[in-house]
Amino acid sequence: xxxxRLTLFAGHYGSGKTNIxxxxxxxxxxxxxxxxxxxxDIVNPYFRxxxxxxxxxxxxxxxxxxxxxxSNLDVPAMPKETYALIAERGECGVLDIGGDDxxxxxxxxxxxxxxxxxxxxxxxxxxxARPLTRTVADTILVLREIEAACGLPFTAxxxxxxxxxATAAADVLSSMPYAEAVAARAGLPLxxxxxxxxxxxxxxGSIPNLxxxxxxxxxxxxx
Amino acid sequence: MQEKVLMKxxxxxxxxxxxxxxxxxxxxxxxxxxxxxxxxxxxxPKIGGTFLQDESEIAAINMVYGVAATGKRAMTSSSSxxxxxxxxxxxxxxxxxxxxxxxxxxxxxxxxxxxxPSQSDYFLATRGPGHGDFHVLVLAPASVQEMADLTGxxxxxxxxxxxxxxxxxxxxxxxxxxxxxxxxxxxxxxxxKDWAVTGTKCQRKHHVVNSLYLSPAELERLNIERFERYAExxxxxxxxxxxxxxxxxxxxxxxxxxxxxxxxxxxxxxxxGIKVGMIRPITLWPFPKAPLRKAADQVKRFVCxxxxxxxxxxxxxxxxxxxxxxxxCFRVGGMIPSPDEVLDAIRKANEGxxx
Numbered sequence: 185x186x187x188x189r190l191t192l193f194a195g196h197y198g199s200g201k202t203n204i205x206x207x208x209x210x211x212x213x214x215x216x217x218x219x220x221x222x223x224x225d226i227v228n229p230y231f232r233x234x235x236x237x238x239x240x241x242x243x244x245x246x247x248x249x250x251x252x253x254x255s256n257l258d259v260p261a262m263p264k265e266t267y268a269l270i271a272e273r274g275e276c277g278v279l280d281i282g283g284d285d286x287x288x289x290x291x292x293x294x295x296x297x298x299x300x301x302x303x304x305x306x307x308x309x310x311x312x313a314r315p316l317t318r319t320v321a322d323t324i325l326v327l328r329e330i331e332a333a334c335g336l337p338f339t340a341x342x343x344x345x346x347x348x349x350a351t352a353a354a355d356v357l358s359s360m361p362y363a364e365a366v367a368a369r370a371g372l373p374l375x376x377x378x379x380x381x382x383x384x385x386x387x388x389g390s391i392p393n394l395x396x397x398x399x400x401x402x403x404x405x406x407x
Numbered sequence: 408m409q410e411k412v413l414m415k416x417x418x419x420x421x422x423x424x425x426x427x428x429x430x431x432x433x434x435x436x437x438x439x440x441x442x443x444x445x446x447x448x449x450x451x452p453k454i455g456g457t458f459l460q461d462e463s464e465i466a467a468i469n470m471v472y473g474v475a476a477t478g479k480r481a482m483t484s485s486s487s488x489x490x491x492x493x494x495x496x497x498x499x500x501x502x503x504x505x506x507x508x509x510x511x512x513x514x515x516x517x518x519x520x521x522x523x524p525s526q527s528d529y530f531l532a533t534r535g536p537g538h539g540d541f542h543v544l545v546l547a548p549a550s551v552q553e554m555a556d557l558t559g560x561x562x563x564x565x566x567x568x569x570x571x572x573x574x575x576x577x578x579x580x581x582x583x584x585x586x587x588x589x590x591x592x593x594x595x596x597x598x599x600k601d602w603a604v605t606g607t608k609c610q611r612k613h614h615v616v617n618s619l620y621l622s623p624a625e626l627e628r629l630n631i632e633r634f635e636r637y638a639e640x641x642x643x644x645x646x647x648x649x650x651x652x653x654x655x656x657x658x659x660x661x662x663x664x665x666x667x668x669x670x671x672x673x674x675x676x677x678x679x680g681i682k683v684g685m686i687r688p689i690t691l692w693p694f695p696k697a698p699l700r701k702a703a704d705q706v707k708r709f710v711c712x713x714x715x716x717x718x719x720x721x722x723x724x725x726x727x728x729x730x731x732x733x734x735x736c737f738r739v740g741g742m743i744p745s746p747d748e749v750l751d752a753i754r755k756a757n758e759g760x761x762x
Contacts, residue, residue: 197442198415198584229438229522230582256521256741258438286445313413313586315422316449347413347586406583407670 185376185393187212188305190270190277190298193342194291194334195309196317196326197227197283200344204309204378205280206236207397209245218275220246223253226260226290227282246275262290270297284326285333292334299336307375308338310366312345312359320365327370340375341367342395349399351379353386360391409589416554417442417581419589420484420510420574421450423558428595429480429508430456433470435489438522439578440512443484464489468496468509475505476616478603480562480595484510486578487528488519490536497571498537502618504602504633506565508558509543510574512581513714515741523741524578526663529718532575533692540630542637544572544644545691547662551585557689559590566598568640575691577714579664579743637693646689647698651677655684657756658702660723660733661712662688664743669712672749681757691719696726703727708756710734712749714742734760 191208193201205221212219221240223233233240234253240246248265252258269277281291298304308327310317317323331337345359356379367374376393384396414422421443424432432447444460451458461467467483474481485493490511500507513528515521532545544564546557554576561572607613620626651673652658661669666687676683686702688695702709708731711720717735724733736752738744 197445198413198418228582230524230578254523256515256523258522311413313411315412315414315418315589316446318412347411348584350411350586406667407674 187276188303189273190279190301190304192279192281192291192298192304192306193309194281194288194306194330194338195283196311196314196323197287198314199283199309199311199317200346200378201283201309202231202233202280203397203399204342204344205278206233206240207395209240209278210243212276212278213243213245219278220248220269220275221278221280222266222269223247223249223280224262224266224290225280225282225287226262227284227287229258233280260290266294267297270294270301273301285329288330288334291336295334295336305340305375306336306338307340307342308370308372309342309344310363312362313347313355320362320369323366324369338370338372340373341370342375343377346378346380351383353383356383356387357390409591411586411588413584414551414587415442415582415584416548416551416576417512418446419551419554419587420558421446422589423555424482424508424562425450425454425456426590426592427480427559427562428593429482429562430454431474431479431481432457432483433459433461433467433474433481434483434485435460435464435467437486437489439514439524439581440484440486440510442581443510443512464492465496468493471507472496472500472503472505475500475507476503476604478600478605480508482508482510484512486512486514487516487525490528490531494537497543498539498541499618500571501535501537501541501543502539503616504569505571505616506562506569507571508561508565508574509571510576512576512578514578515739521741522578524664524714524743525739525741526577526665526714527718527739528575529691529713529715532573533694533722536573541633542692543570544568544640545575546572547575547689547691548580549663549666549687551580551583551587553689554580555587555589562595564644566595568636569602577663641693644690645693645695645697647695648687648689649698650685650687652684652686652702654682655705656707657681657683657753658706658709659683659685659712659749659753660688660699660709660719661685662691662719665712665714668744668746669749671746672753675746675750676753681753683753683757694722694726699723699726700728703730706731708732708734708760710736710752710756712736712744712752714738732760
């Protein structure tokens with residue numbers, strides 16, 4: 185699978201963008217790229233990239249995140265370093281965009297620089313198990329809303345259908361016709377299908393461009 | 408049966424309210440419950456319902472009063488500081504014997520406090536949130552599935568007893584994602600409401616929805632009647648879950664996210680040979696006193712695990728009539744205890760506590 189210098193993950197609220205962004209950054213790092221994750225999420229108050237800050241540091245992956253993330257302050261501030269990541273052609277950038285059109289609004293201010301850069305992918309993350317994106321039509325509606333809000337068209341689809349820790353291989357398999365239909369309707373390629381690493385053996389061979397993921401650091405798994 | 412979906416707790420509340428027949432949501436965004444308002448804003452117009460973003464929490468609760476008076480299912484939601492604003496209106500709902508659902512996804516306080524999770528509105532919810540003598544039903548979900556199930560239950564109980572019900576969740580419950588089996592849609596308009604203000608069509612005497620009584624004697628009678636109804640509720644509607652209590656010598660009492668953390672700690676403690684279990688109140692009012700009173704004859708100590716300075720501990724102490732000591736394991740300000748912290752508290756209690 186190829187990559188561009190800048191990779192943007194946007195999509196419906198709760199589709200799994202943050203988790204994919206972190207795993208994609210690790211995948212780039214393993215390919216030998218210098219990489220920094222930029223957290224552009226101004227919507228989500230809990231469960232953020234900030235939770236993985238220590239792990240990323242150890243792996244040599246940079247993180248640009250609002251100084252107020254995970255604090256008690258509800259301020260949607262964006263760090264200035266994001267501009268440098270986009271404009272300076274040093275390292276790979278993985279951009280985690282907030283959910284829905286509301287979250288994507290914050291991306292708008294960077295769009296001129298991203299277009300000027302040119303070497304980017306704008307990926308639409310979909311999860312059929314989310315109640316507001318269960319049909320192809322509803323999913324396309326979210327795609328159009330996000331594009332309208334940020335002013336940057338998507339370049340490919342990422343299928344991340346999952347039911348959290350309860351996901352079975354069958355859930356991923358049965359989502360493929362939906363993911364292919366969304367891609368066809370949007371006129372975009374299906375770049376990859378994500379799955380928990382534990383499901384990888386069961387799915388290898390049945391799904392093209394499978395992207396195995398470790399779940400973002402949870403301090404403990406709740407019973 | 409509906410297919411399982413992956414939802415945030417807040418979204419599960421919103422969808423479950425719609426499935427329970429609620430078509431009137433009056434509220435506004437506030438972290439960490441914003442997704443309820445956002446979900447309603449997206450979905451209500453598609454199904455012919457009403458989403459109305461209020462200019463203040465006080466306006467929202469009074470619009471809920473208006474909708475409820477017509478016998479329709481109405482819901483509002485907010486987080487701690489917003490709920491404090493709604494309290495006057497909740498008292499008016501209680502005084503007019505109107506059913507409604509108020510969702511409180513709690514954050515740290517007091518004052519503006521913070522946006523991280525908390526359970527510090529326990530007193531506010533369980534002691535009657537507002538002026539005057541009254542109670543509201545208080546339900547405390549501990550999973551995204553329960554967020555959905557208890558929302559429907561809250562509407563049903565509120566209508567059955569003609570009183571407001573509060574869904575008391577913490578920020579973590581609102582924000583965490585888990586698979587949910589949503590209930591089937593229902594049409595509550597099929598239930599006859601012989602008190603609703605729906606127009607007499609000149610065929611019956613008009614109904615009156617009101618909380619002002621000119622005669623003190625009549626107001627006294629209504630207060631006493633209302634408390635007779637509350638006694639019925641305490642007898643019939645207590646909900647709780649017992650976890651590994653069969654042979655327990657230490658009993659955890661906890662609700663919401665801390666009950667989930669406690670389950671992890673209990674399983675770990677059991678591996679170390681400590682006989683510990685949990686009674687998890689699901690209704691906080693009515694408080695499940697009976698199972699706690701019974702457990703007091705069985706266990707050495709109780710340990711309350713809470714995201715406040717020990718508010719539920721007082722109810723546990725009252726329930727067990729100080730028969731056994733009740734320890735407290737807590738974090739506040741938006742912090743959550745880890746399973747290890749709860750495990751430490753269990754170990755201490757098992758060894759006889761601090762006294």
